[in-house]
Amino acid sequence: MYLHHHPFCPHSRFVRLLLAEYGLEPELVEERVWERRPGFLALNPSGETPVIVEEMAASVPGAFIIAEYLDETRGLALGTHRLLPEDPAGRVEVRRLTQWFNEKMYVESTEPLVRERIHKRYMSREQGGGSPDATSLRMARANLRYHLKYIGWLAKARKWLAGERLSQADLAAAAHLSVADYLGDVPWDEDEHARDWYARIKSRPTFRALLTESIPGMPPSKTYADLDF
Amino acid sequence: MYLHHHPFCPHSRFVRLLLAEYGLEPELVEERVWERRPGFLALNPSGETPVIVEEMAASVPGAFIIAEYLDETRGLALGTHRLLPEDPAGRVEVRRLTQWFNEKMYVESTEPLVRERIHKRYMSREQGGGSPDATSLRMARANLRYHLKYIGWLAKARKWLAGERLSQADLAAAAHLSVADYLGDVPWDEDEHARDWYARIKSRPTFRALLTESIPGMPPSKTYADLDF
Numbered sequence: 001m002y003l004h005h006h007p008f009c010p011h012s013r014f015v016r017l018l019l020a021e022y023g024l025e026p027e028l029v030e031e032r033v034w035e036r037r038p039g040f041l042a043l044n045p046s047g048e049t050p051v052i053v054e055e056m057a058a059s060v061p062g063a064f065i066i067a068e069y070l071d072e073t074r075g076l077a078l079g080t081h082r083l084l085p086e087d088p089a090g091r092v093e094v095r096r097l098t099q100w101f102n103e104k105m106y107v108e109s110t111e112p113l114v115r116e117r118i119h120k121r122y123m124s125r126e127q128g129g130g131s132p133d134a135t136s137l138r139m140a141r142a143n144l145r146y147h148l149k150y151i152g153w154l155a156k157a158r159k160w161l162a163g164e165r166l167s168q169a170d171l172a173a174a175a176h177l178s179v180a181d182y183l184g185d186v187p188w189d190e191d192e193h194a195r196d197w198y199a200r201i202k203s204r205p206t207f208r209a210l211l212t213e214s215i216p217g218m219p220p221s222k223t224y225a226d227l228d229f
Numbered sequence: 230m231y232l233h234h235h236p237f238c239p240h241s242r243f244v245r246l247l248l249a250e251y252g253l254e255p256e257l258v259e260e261r262v263w264e265r266r267p268g269f270l271a272l273n274p275s276g277e278t279p280v281i282v283e284e285m286a287a288s289v290p291g292a293f294i295i296a297e298y299l300d301e302t303r304g305l306a307l308g309t310h311r312l313l314p315e316d317p318a319g320r321v322e323v324r325r326l327t328q329w330f331n332e333k334m335y336v337e338s339t340e341p342l343v344r345e346r347i348h349k350r351y352m353s354r355e356q357g358g359g360s361p362d363a364t365s366l367r368m369a370r371a372n373l374r375y376h377l378k379y380i381g382w383l384a385k386a387r388k389w390l391a392g393e394r395l396s397q398a399d400l401a402a403a404a405h406l407s408v409a410d411y412l413g414d415v416p417w418d419e420d421e422h423a424r425d426w427y428a429r430i431k432s433r434p435t436f437r438a439l440l441t442e443s444i445p446g447m448p449p450s451k452t453y454a455d456l457d458f
Contacts, residue, residue, distance in 0.1 A: 046333060058318045064293065065324045072317050088302050089287045095294045104275060 001026040004040060004051040006033065007213045008118050008182070010110045011063040011102060012050040013175035018067060018168065020206035021083060022074050026052065034119065034127045063102050067168050083168045094162045097154075097169035101176050105147045110176045112140040117183055118215060141185055152191035161197070174201045178210055184221030188229065203227050230255040233269060233280040235262065236442045237347050237411070239339045240292040240331060241279040242404035247296060247397065249435035250312060251303050255281065263348065263356045292331050296397050312397045323391045326383075326398035330405050334376045339405045341369040346412055347444060370414055381420035390426070403430045407439055413450030417458065432456050
């Protein structure tokens with residue numbers, strides 16, 4: 001299996017965590033989506049990471065569709081560790097939160113953080129590169145506090161974000177936070193429930209590969225790879 | 230079952246078409262999302278339509294999650310008319326296109342059309358009301374031509390947009406087009422394949438309820454309710 005991804009795309013990180021929890025080890029193919037590589041556009045006309053490709057099967061594009069596909073083709077094998085629960089109401093809640101993090105938190109916070117602080121370093125002027133926009137960053141950081149608070153509120157009331165069991169929703173939230181954490185943008189002091197929950201998920205062996213990623217010339221924050229942050 | 234919707238929200242229309250194909254007749258509750266009604270926010274913290282609510286069950290928010298929920302709870306009953314196919318690859322393709330229309334076409338075209346031409350009539354200055362922004366409208370119309378062309382390209386190669394069978398993807402595309410068609414913004418002359426496909430789907434009895442909607446002081450285009458347009 002191949003995963004077309006970018007190491008600091010939160011949706012790609014979500015899928016890497018998913019695949020690791022399923023015990024799958026994909027070959028990684030790095031995509032810089034702003035280059036609009038024709039071979040990649042043929043796999044996914046929308047031009048966005050992540051995409052998974054299995055031998056003898058069509059490509060599967062996008063976080064939500066990949067999560068559903070993995071549940072349908074490998075979900076039962078996970079037994080009680082299944083990442084989408086069996087009951088319809090439980091599935092609604094997991095999907096609602098997964099979408100909340102992958103769409104709302106992404107648009108309001110992690111997408112601008114990654115764009116301004118990481119992608120722009122690699123983009124040419126024509127592609128939209130240059131120095132970070134201070135207003136975008138300020139708004140993204142303010143929104144991050146609000147999302148951290150929501151995560152803390154969920155983590156206080158429940159064992160995992162969507163209920164009694166680890167689910168896709170935890171992996172989505174953690175994927176987004178991990179990118180912001182690399183950049184040192186998460187105000188961990190502000191919410192101990194969110195921090196305790198993140199410490200638990202970050203200690204899972206499936207998280208380890210993400211914690212070894214780095215950007216040349218831009219070391220991670222002190223909390224990033226520290227399991228006892 | 231209740232459906233919290235707005236008559237010209239394309240996602241709400243998609244869910245009305247879905248429910249009709251499943252033979253379900255919800256009670257309609259109109260929401261003006263910009264008013265942020267507290268009772269509605271309690272149902273869906275993201276504050277967006279559509280949301281369905283069944284007696285004795287949690288509320289189900291958002292087009293994608295509602296579509297999955299209906300497939301899980303009522304899909305088998307549709308037999309060969311099921312709106313998500315049985316095979317994983319078929320499901321990937323239906324979800325990919327459904328998401329394409331509900332997200333990409335929405336952001337690039339139908340959301341700005343509805344916002345500028347319909348919602349702004351009802352919004353106060355503080356809520357963002359006023360006269361339509363000409364630049365937004367021009368871009369939305371240009372993007373609509375591109376999406377119409379994509380629909381035509383799919384309809385030329387396949388019986389229905391995602392393959393041999395009517396699926397969620399057809400209902401999503403038709404829901405978005407129907408809103409633009411009410412406004413007279415669809416250049417039907419430019420693609421006969423898209424037009425023929427739309428004529429087929431618009432003639433379904435399940436489409437009828439949408440064609441009776443109207444906006445006071447803003448009659449529909451000539452093509453809107455005409456099955457032989």
